[in-house]
Amino acid sequence: RKEVEQDPGPFNVPEGATVAFNCTYSNSASQSFFWYRQDCRKEPKLLMSVYSSGNEDGRFTAQLNRASQYISLLIRDSKLSDSATYLCVVNPPGNTGKLIFGQGTTLQVKP
Amino acid sequence: DVKVTQSSRYLVKRTGEKVFLECVQDMDHENMFWYRQDPGLGLRLIYFSYDVKMKEKGDIPEGYSVSREKKERFSLILESASTNQTSMYLCASSLVGTGDLNEQFFGPGTRLTVL
Numbered sequence: 001r002k003e004v005e006q007d008p009g010p011f012n013v014p015e016g017a018t019v020a021f022n023c024t025y026s027n028s029a030s031q032s033f034f035w036y037r038q039d040c041r042k043e044p045k046l047l048m049s050v051y052s053s054g055n056e057d058g059r060f061t062a063q064l065n066r067a068s069q070y071i072s073l074l075i076r077d078s079k080l081s082d083s084a085t086y087l088c089v090v091n092p093p094g095n096t097g098k099l100i101f102g103q104g105t106t107l108q109v110k111p
Numbered sequence: 112d113v114k115v116t117q118s119s120r121y122l123v124k125r126t127g128e129k130v131f132l133e134c135v136q137d138m139d140h141e142n143m144f145w146y147r148q149d150p151g152l153g154l155r156l157i158y159f160s161y162d163v164k165m166k167e168k169g170d171i172p173e174g175y176s177v178s179r180e181k182k183e184r185f186s187l188i189l190e191s192a193s194t195n196q197t198s199m200y201l202c203a204s205s206l207v208g209t210g211d212l213n214e215q216f217f218g219p220g221t222r223l224t225v226l
Contacts, residue, residue, distance in 0.1 A: 008151070032213065043201060043217035044154070087154070091213050097142040097161060097205055098169075099215055103153035 001026050004102040006088050012108045017078045021105045023071045023088030031095070035062055035073050036087040038104065044087055047073075078109045114138070115218035117202055123224045130189040132221050134202030142205045143185035144215065145169075145177065147198040154201065160185055161207070192225045199223075 006023045013019045025033075033050035048055055050062040050071050061074040071088055088102035118133035136143065145157040146169075156169030158177040166177050174196060178186045185204075189196055199222050203215040 034214070043219055044215075045217070046214050096159075097207060097213060098144075098156065098159055099213060101146075101154040103151070 002103075003027065003092070003100045004088055004090050006102040006105045008103055008105060010106040010108050012110060013078055014110055015078055015080060017109075018074065018076045019078055019107060020072055020074045021086055021088075021107075023073075023102055023105075025069050025071070025088075025090045025100075027090070027092055028066075028069060029093040030090045031093060032091040033062075033064055033071050034089040034091075034099070035071075036089055036101070038085045038087060040084070044101075047086070075107070078107075080109050080111060083107055083109045115202060115204055115216050117200075117218040117221050119221050120219060121222050121224075123226065124189075124192050125226050126193060128189075128192050128225075130192050130223065130225075132187040132189075132200055132202075132223070134185045134187070134204075134218055135183055136185075136202075136204040136216070137183065138204065138216070139182065140204035140216075141182075141207045142215075143179065144203040144205075145175075145185065145187045146201045146203065147171070147196075148201055148220075149198050157187065192223075194225050197223060197225045 035047040036044040037047040038044040055062045059076045085104040087104045090100045115136045146154045159167045160179040176188045202218040205215045
């Protein structure tokens with residue numbers, strides 16, 4: 001089983017739609033969680049952290065379910081500029097500094 | 112702003128050549144990383160360094176070596192390039208810490224083609 005699993009998509013949605021991605025992780029002792037965004041032919045960049053209490057930043061909401069070991073990202077009112085690959089990222093136990101990246105989920109927002 | 116730079120955006124080499132990929136960060140980060148990214152496989156860690164002259168193997172170190180002689184610079188070396196090392200190579204750096212301090216900052220990537 002992969003340490004971090006995501007549906008690669010692509011998810012094709014119209015502008016204005018709400019879309020949600022899920023990600024599961026295998027190590028229940030993982031410490032912290034993130035969503036990174038990677039635009040086509042660009043480097044990944046941190047989108048937001050994921051907290052147990054949930055985290056909202058404008059149209060983006062990230063949630064963590066430790067009992068089921070999954071993380072979600074909800075994007076409301078999708079914009080064309082949201083088209084990108086979204087990487088689910090897990091900080092494993094041990095505080096080594098290493099992060100484990102999911103394969104990514106590709107989102108295409110169409111006009 | 113944190114800046115991570117990589118020596119080349121595109122590189123074409125021949126099988127058997129020795130290849131050097133350079134990465135420099137300007138934020139005094141202790142941790143530096145080399146990944147490769149391939150379609151369908153995502154980001155895979157090649158090597159990791161947590162201090163000058165310190166290194167640790169990642170998930171796919173075979174065929175690669177690294178050097179960290181100065182804190183700001185982390186080099187990836189392909190001793191004898193092979194066609195299966197054609198890939199996008201990404202360097203990253205981060206602080207030592209927990210939670211959000213583990214944010215990794217990436218360079219723009221080097222697309223290496225081995226013919």
